[in-house]
Amino acid sequence: VRASIAAEKAGVPAVPIVASGFLTQGRAFARALGMPNLAIAEYPGVIMTHAEDELQKHVADTLVPNIVKGLTVPIATAVKAAEPGPEDIVFSGTLDEVTEHFLAEQWTDGLPVIPPTLERVRSFLRFTGRKPDEILGILAPDNREATIWNVAVNGVMAGCRPEYMPILAAIVEAIAEPVFHLRDAGATPGWEPLIVLNGPIVKQLDFNYETGVMRVGRQANTSIGRFLRLYMRNVAGLRIAPGNTDKGSIALGFNVVLAENEEAVAGLGWNNFAADRGFANDENVVTVQSAIGMTVPLYSAGETALRHMETLVDVFGRTCSFWTHTAARKGQFHPLLMISPVVASILARDGWTKDDVRRHLYENARVSVRALERQAWDIGFSSFDLADYVAKGIISKEFHESDDPDRLVPVFIRPEWIGIVVSGDPGRNQNKGFVENHDQGPPVSKRIVLPGNWDALLQERRKGK
């Protein structure tokens, strides 16, 4: 659809081929890009399940007539509809009536929201020194302006506290970076953003970073996780059916914020996750990256680092190996390993640094090329050629040291792209790995900017003002 509209803008009539199951998404993209009447040529059914003769019959009998129609029948230019301003009151009613209205307009995630009144929104704005109309970016696929104002509105709705506002703004700044590819968050893998939080603000605002760290239940972790999904829905336009742009085939629920155990990581003599990404250990930093799945609860036992690494390579490596095919094609892969404080302490006691852990994972996690080729075809790649990717410098030479289809190649693309966060139950030897979605949702970090009167504002809040 994007290419078709680029062609139309260049003065060339165009028609995208879209499979039946993607028509709603295609139309929503066209609408968001300013061409709601774009002609779309439907290919019937699920192409990856069709035999060759069946495919050619669909092309000749259905697709080609649709293409001809799309390129010959005139279509009208649409007129842009008027939309409310930021402070316009769009609805008045009781809590139940507001809830029903927001559900009908698809402005909620299916749960009731806190009504975003002007008073509540302004209470959030007090916790940032930034102007409400500051534009943080344009969020695709819906191509809408992300502003400090609508960050506050959605923060109110999600059940956040006003003092979370600096974190919410930093999160939106992160997802608005073009490299984050938010526009692809509605792709079929159904990836979900994962927020990682570092710095003194973890304790200051009462985030959970111990037992049940990824469970809903603590207000800070939960409401901010909900905020991001709500924001992506309302401002980026990533809504599931009916009628919108999120085509995550099965997808996932939102992630709560993953806060690092700052005391534990400092006690090991390790840098925290934010410092690994170029910040100081004592800075408040938010990182957002995609996650398409996670390992089973990854128990590792023993008194030595090597014994723990054996299990981490096995479970984290094998889990990530099912996505190496697409990571190798894109040349990016940023999985994240959450290590429990007790396991991290054994690794550190044996003298392992985080770089040692990353290097060991990279060198020991392996997958066969035969498996990658099958998985690549299954997901829909028409070709998968590691030799070509190596020749183009997309991946290292280790991926093509011979033409043996049963050879083993690395699971990970680069060791330095494996994230490590120390968090979770301090009383259990359980870890967890998150599989990231290649160049869609790579980690993006932003410093959290607090207002000059932050301490006074917090004190005010604690006194219940």
Added chain:
Amino acid sequence: MGEQNYDVVWPLGRSASDMVTTQSRVADFRKARVALLFHVGFRDKEVRAGVEAALAGLYPGVEFVDRAVLGDIHGRDEAAVIAALPAKLREYGIDAAICGMGC
């Protein structure tokens, strides 16, 4: 005593998209040069071959310009390929474009 009423604001943001002016459609495919704007995926080779054969059968004289010239519209260089598209379409005298695959 009645329930409290809430006056609420809009949770979306201003649209940054302008409406796109639609173009005149193809008058005669027999004289048309058609761009096949594809990416590597979802059996694009088989679909492209089928589309080319069917259109050539229906409209003798139709010409095609493909990905090898115009680039991969959903590859690693997608942004650059899309940005270069207007100039490429002009350079090759393209009359219509077929884009795929949306799967």
